[in-house]
Amino acid sequence: MNAHDTFLARHSFIELTARERARALLDKGTFRELLGPFDKLESPWLAMQNIVCQADDGAVIARGTLGGEPAVIAAIEPAFQGGSIGEVSGAKIAAALEMALSECEAGRPIRPVVLFETGGVRLQEANLGLAVIAEIQAAIVALRRHVPVVGVIGGMVGCFGGMSLAAALCSALVMTRQARLGMNGPEVIEQEAGIEELDSGDRRLIWSMIGGEERVAVGLADTLVEDDTDQVRDAVLAAFTRGVPKRHRTEDVDGYLARLAQVNPDAIDPDTLRNLWGTS
Structure with a gap:
């Protein structure tokens, strides 16, 4: 198969909805949704601000099996309120x-997967959103002592805000080239610090700083995949096969302080950061 045929054979992960992503990762025929749209668990706050609600509030929870083992997937829908929490x-x-x-x-191990696609907390219900993001983070830390918690950042929204911290807490993080990961999104930085600080319209610059390829290269994510559903699934399965790491990234405080001490903020760019922090 040549490169053209390989491209045509791909099945985009990014173009799928949250529900379709969860179904595609689980073993065929095992998808079962919990608290789905027919349960009508929608935000009580959005309607007060004249925003049309969604019956599942943009989060899909699915049970099934993954590689023959019990699994639960939490998938965020980017098409609803930018995947906000x-x-x-x-x-x-x-x-x-x-x-x-x-x-x-x-004593019943289960494979947990979080499909991140979010700008972070939903501004219309900020305090409640921040509180529940803290609960998500605490649950990941508690759960990863038993089994790997695998995160996937697809695109094009990426993963920002408090949920970027949740992604960092995962045992393994899979990213596509189109994905982005950062505490503050480029638009927020430009709004707060000015276009002189960061031009959010410079796509090449943005992806060279916080895109999937860069984040994997400097060790802030683990596996880079193309926008292909089979590649994403294979990477997730491989993460569970590797098991719980001896030490999670977030436990290496001294190591990251040492890495930061190498950085001169007045003379830093993506290539320099790769040279300093590159894992290959």
């Missing part, structure tokens, strides 16, 4: 992870 959507994700923790503590 509100009270209901965040509570669904936190509850799914806490359910997985209970299963593990009862």
Whole structure:
């Protein structure tokens, strides 16, 4: 198969909805949604601000098997409010992870996957969203003692804000080339610091700084994949095969302080950072 045929054979992961992504990763025929649209768990706050609600609040929770093992997937829908995390959507994700923790503590290991596609907290319900993101983070830390917690950042929204910290807490992080990962999004930085600080319209610059290829190259994510559903699934399965790492990234505080000490903020660019922090 030549390069052209390989490209045509790909099945885009990014173009799928959250529900389709979860279904595509689980073993065929095992997808079962929990708290789906027919349960009508929608935000009680958006309607007050004349924003049309969504019956699942933009978070899809699915049970099934992954590589023949029990699994739970929490997938964020980027098409609804930019994948922002509100009270209901965040509570669904936190509850799914806490359910997985209970299963593990009862001696029934389960494979937890979080499909990130979010700008962070939903501004219309900010305090509630921030509180539930903290619950998500706590659940990941508790769960990763038992089994790997695997995160996937697809695109094109990426993963920002408090949920970028949740992604960093995962045992393994898979990113596509189109994905982005950062604490503050480029638009926010430009808005707050000015275009002289960062031009959010400079796509080449943005992806060279926070895109999937760069994040994997400097060790802030683990696996780079093309926008192909099979590649994403294979990377997720490989992460579970590797098992719980001896030490998670977020536990290496001294190591990251030493890495930061190498950086001169007045003379830093993506290539320099790769030279300093590159893992290959």
